[in-house]
Amino acid sequence: MKVELGYGDGFKSLWIPEDMQADIMRAGSCPKMEGKEGRKPVEEALLCPIGTGRLRDLAKGRHNIVIITSDITRPMPTWAVMPDILAELKQAGVKPSEITLVFALGSHRGHTKEEKVHLAGEAVSREIRCIDMDPNDFVHMGQTAHGTPVDVTRAVAEADFCICLGNIEYHWFAGYSGGAKAVMPGVSTREAIQINHSLLTDEEAVVGNADSPVRRDLEEAALYCPIDFILNVILDEHKNIIHAVAGHYILAHREGCRLLDEIYGREIDEEADIVVVSQGGRPKDLNLYQMQKALDNARHAVKKGGIIILTGEAGEGLGEPVFEEWMVNAGSPGEILERIRREFRLGGHKAAGFALTMEKAEIFLVSSLEDEFVRSIFMKPYHELQDAFDAAVISKGRGARVLVMPYGGSTLPILRKERRG
Incomplete structure (x- = not known):
């Protein structure tokens, strides 16, 4: 069986012998949503918003409208x-x-002029002002019960109407992306993000839980920095829009989460000895910081003592200085987990995500990173996916059960007994 996994702007190919137990985890079948008269998903969502009136009615009389959207590390079109x-x-x-x-x-880092034009589209970038949030110019708007300061970039804080865009996918401690995450952490200070993200140590802060304490806190932040309207999309494996929801930042978002579960929540009967996982290529595999999301989903599918083959170009390296410092200076994965419990730091939380997976399974990393560096951060280095897989088969034997997750950041493995419980 031949499989191709996204890697940068291209693919890495994998041949799995026909006599091995191997499954490919793909999205469930779900036709592109079209409304009456063949309307496309975004048109239909804007025509039938959930929990609010139409955007054209809500925005009447407003003269300082801000639209928040995702940065270059997200696949939001x-x-x-x-x-x-x-x-x-x-x-x-x-x-x-x-x-x-x-x-x-x-x-995350700021954008180049070319990246802004690419994200907004040439016509839009000529028609309206398109800017990065200013990390040094914020307005304090309040504080959540958890103590998270609602410090929001000035362009958003001073607007009289706020629209949030985003794509909904699984998030390893906020439950799901999208919704109010455009404000917190999207356009918030690093200190605010750190305090909000410190809730990830709560046992309810898990993937697929829309009531995660992290999400409750960020949605409380929206009470101080009001969100007037959202448009969130769900993408297929090729990053095409197949569903969209619009309207209230909680009600519409939850409907989007329900739709996501129907498509990307995939039941498995048992965990695999070898899990091969990719984020699906750019922009999600720009660095290890972003690739951790696919790794965490793979953690739910691998047996204790198994092997995860994490595949992604990581052309920008680790992608975040605190994350890199925690990974490089740790003596062991256990040391990282001990550190996060006594000293929560944004960036360090991603290192803890890697360490948590390393407690359960060995990680073979297929990337462009130098071998010696990869070994120093507790993973086995490979540059070709086939080489990594062949090594994993030697380790686990031809009788090993294999699961391939070509879009690991989007598909969530759910043990059948867990769902029934």
Whole structure:
């Protein structure tokens, strides 16, 4: 059986012998949503918002509208949805000069001019102002019960109408992406993000839980920095929009989560000896910081003592300085877990995610990183997927059970007995 896994802008090929027990985890069948008269998902969602009126009605009389969208590390196709958003705003009488598109960086790097144009689309980037959030210019708007400061970039804080865009997929401690995450952590300070993310140590902060304490906290932040409307999309394995929800930042988001579960929550009968996983290529495999999400989903599918083959180019290395410092300076994965319990730091939480997986399974990393460096962060280095797989088969034997997750950041393995319980 031949399988191709996304790697950077291309693929890595894998041949699995026909006599091995191997399954490929793909999304469930779900036709592209189209409404009456063949309307596309975004058009249909904007026509039938959940929990609010239409955007064209809500935005009437507003003169400082901000649209928050994802940065370059996310697959959100901003360029594909902005024309419909702008059409609604024009129907409300809003002028292009009254609209700002803000790229939510969170704790990530800023964009180049070319990246901004790519994300927004050339026509949109010419028509309205498109900016990165300013990490040094924030407004304090309140504080959540958990103590998270609602410190929001000024362009968003001073707007009189806020629209949040995003794609919904599984998130390893916020339950799901999308919704109010555009504000927290999207356009918040690093300190605020760190305090919110410290809730990841709570036992309920797990993938697929929409009531995660992390999400409850970030949705409370939206009470201080109001979100007037959201448009969230669900993508297929090729990053095409197959579903969209619009309207209230909680009600519409939860409907999107339900749809995501139908497509990407995949039951398995038992855990595998070898799990081969990829984020699906760019932009999700730019660095190890982003690849951790696919790794965490794979952790739910691998047997204790098994092997996970994590595949991604990681052309930008680890991708975050604190994450790198925690990984490079640790003496063992256990040391990282001890450190996160006594000293929570944003960036360190990703190192803890790797360490948590390493407690359960060995990680073979197929990437562009130097071999010696990969060994120093407790993983076995490979540059070809086939080489890594062949080594895993030698270790576990031809009778090993294999699971391939070509889009590991999107598909969530669920043990059948767990769902029934």
